[in-house]
Amino acid sequence: MNELRVVxxxxxxxxxxMERILVAVEELLAEKPFDQITIAEISARAESAPTAIYARFSDKTALLLAVHERFKKRNLDKIFESLGERAELPPREFLAFAAGELVRVYRDNHRLLRSVLLADNATMYARVHDLGCAILSVITQRVSPPPERERDLDFAVRTALALLQQRLLFGAQAPTRFDYDDDELTERITRLLADACGPAVAGHAGARDRRHVAERTPASG
Known part of the structure; x- marks a missing residue:
């Protein structure tokens, strides 16, 4: 495999x-999946010769890497800044805000993030790993779960990210029986994280969330 190169x-x-090229890719991603975007289309949209693109990026994967880095600085870094500004919220509300922001970012940037998951590239995998570790660190610092709950919280964060990534891969086609809109997904992720932190965080709010989710779920039989 050739080494990725971004000049x-x-x-x-x-x-x-470089800015025109990256903006062109972002605009095209709003119209179609990354694997359907050609260098010729990027060149035309950016009003730059294909040679200008290849002079800066070794291939399309390197270009995707640069677009994702731009996305990270503009979106993910902003989320963590927002979480820091809300550190005084009660733990449960803090978790709900974090869950809502993650659901929103994955929804609004689904084509880019889906392309990253499908890139089969070590750098991309490392970034997904770093995101999970960063989320876990922020939640741990704010909620301060007891030591015996840290492994549960780690698993809950992994599960939440896996659900969001699964949504990227399957799109509108639910992989199991039920589909979940943004509000319900946010509620369920919030409850997942809160339950992992222990009774002090889950508490009565957990029972309230379970009632809300039950109201959304059709009765069987």
């Missing part, structure tokens, strides 16, 4: 070209 621009003109 960082040094001059203003080169930075402007």
């Amino acid at each position: 960082q621009p040094r001059q203003a003109r080169s930075r402007a070209t």
Whole structure:
């Protein structure tokens, strides 16, 4: 496998070209999946020659890597900043806010994030791993679960990310019997995280969430 290469621009003109290329990819991702986007389309949208693209990126995967890095700085870093600003919220409300932000970001950037999951690239996998560790760290610092609950919380964060990633891969086709809209998914992820933190966080709010979820679930039989 060829090594991914992204040449960082040094001059203003080169930075402007790089910006046009990345913006072009983002615009095209709003229209179609990444694997259907061609270098010719990117070139036309960015008003840059294909040679300008290949001079900066070794291949399309390297280009995807750069677009994802741009997304990370603009979206994920902003989420963690927002979480830091809400550190004074009660633990349960903090978890609900974190869950809602994750659901929103995965929904609004589904084509890019789906492409990252399908890239089969070590750098992309490392970024997904780093995201999980960062979320776990932020929640642990804010909620301070007892030591015996840290493994449960780790599993809950992994499960929440797996649910969101599964949603990316399957799209509108639910992989099991039920589909979940954004509100219910946020509620369920919040409850998952709160239950993992222990009774002090789950408490009566957990019972309330279970009632809300039960109201959404059709009776069987």
